Amino acid sequence: GAGVSQSPSNKVTEKGKDVELRCDPISGHTALYWYRQSLGQGLEFLIYFQGNSAPDKSGLPSDRFSAERTGGSVSTLTIQRTQQEDSAVYLCASSPLSGRLNEQFFGPGTRLTVL
Amino acid sequence: AQSVTQPDIHITVSEGASLELRCNYSYGATPYLFWYVQSPGQGLQLLLKYFSGDTLVQGIKGFEAEFKRSQSSFNLRKPSVHWSDAAEYFCAVGVFTGNQFYFGTGTSLTVIP
Numbered sequence: 001g002a003g004v005s006q007s008p009s010n011k012v013t014e015k016g017k018d019v020e021l022r023c024d025p026i027s028g029h030t031a032l033y034w035y036r037q038s039l040g041q042g043l044e045f046l047i048y049f050q051g052n053s054a055p056d057k058s059g060l061p062s063d064r065f066s067a068e069r070t071g072g073s074v075s076t077l078t079i080q081r082t083q084q085e086d087s088a089v090y091l092c093a094s095s096p097l098s099g100r101l102n103e104q105f106f107g108p109g110t111r112l113t114v115l
Numbered sequence: 116a117q118s119v120t121q122p123d124i125h126i127t128v129s130e131g132a133s134l135e136l137r138c139n140y141s142y143g144a145t146p147y148l149f150w151y152v153q154s155p156g157q158g159l160q161l162l163l164k165y166f167s168g169d170t171l172v173q174g175i176k177g178f179e180a181e182f183k184r185s186q187s188s189f190n191l192r193k194p195s196v197h198w199s200d201a202a203e204y205f206c207a208v209g210v211f212t213g214n215q216f217y218f219g220t221g222t223s224l225t226v227i228p
Contacts, residue, residue, distance in 0.1 A: 004158065035218075042119070042205065043159075043218035091158060103149075106158030 002026065004107035006092050012113045013082055021077040021110045025094030032075050033104060034067055037089040046090075049075065082114045119208045121219035128196050129227050136191040136222050138206030147209035148189040150180055153221075154202045162204075165189065176200070201226045 005024045013019050025032050034046040045059040049069045060066070064082075069075040079086055089111050093104035118141045128134055140146060147166050151159040163174025170182040180191045189206060206219040 040124075040220065042220040043207075045216060093158075103161050103164065104159075106151075106153075106160070108156060108158045 004092055004094050004105055006107040006110050008110060009108065010111045012115065014115050015084060016081055018078065018080045019082055019112065021090050023075045023092030023107060025073065026105055029094035029096050031095040031097065032069055033093040034077050035091040035093065037091055037109070043091065084114050087112055087114045119206055119217050119219040121206055121222050123222045125223045125225070127225040127227060130198050131195050134193045134196045136204050138189045138191065138219060139187050140189065140208045141187065142208060142210055145184065148182060149207040149209065150174065150178070150191045151205045151207060152202045153205065159205060196226055198226045200224060
């Protein structure tokens with residue numbers, strides 16, 4: 001079956017521009033996560049959606065970052081006024097179960113480069 | 116604060132040799148433990164996980180890991196490495212309190228013929 005998909009696979013933008021990253025989770029998965037993977041770093045949690053509950057935004061690094069999940073499926077991560085330090089791979093994951101301790105299925109990521 | 120340490124940034128092994136990747140965690144209770152593998156251009160794939168019970172856990176692709184409470188470790192092992200095992204490996208810890216999830220910085224594995 002189809003896994004988690006993310007688009008675009010690569011995004012190059014200029015400093016100060018806004019970008020939108022898209023995630024399509026596995027059909028039927030109720031939980032969705034966004035992570036940031038910087039060079040030489042582990043995965044940094046950004047945000048977690050679970051069903052109709054209020055998202056856990058505790059990992060968003062600044063108010064320039066926001067995310068939404070429409071219809072309990074597709075999610076968009078938006079970074080406003082991008083900075084060079086935002087350059088990273090942004091990974092999306094979904095899980096069929098509630099609770100963040102369950103197995104997560106990851107997409108291939110979007111590599112963001114801010115010039 | 117909870118943390119996950121993978122002390123080896125990069126490891127090189129010969130094909131057919133055994134492999135052990137180290138993972139140590141810092142947490143006051145027994146966490147949920149995971150190992151993920153990331154091949155180039157791919158997302159992370161779960162290799163194995165430990166929640167409770169037998170401390171030796173078998174995973175996919177011939178990998179296993181052993182939870183050692185006294186050492187706060189969850190090392191990943193494979194008796195005979197294949198060239199296709201070359202990838203980045205991440206240890207992760209799930210902490211029940213607060214439902215938090217922490218990843219290590221990863222170990223890059225190179226397999227030479």
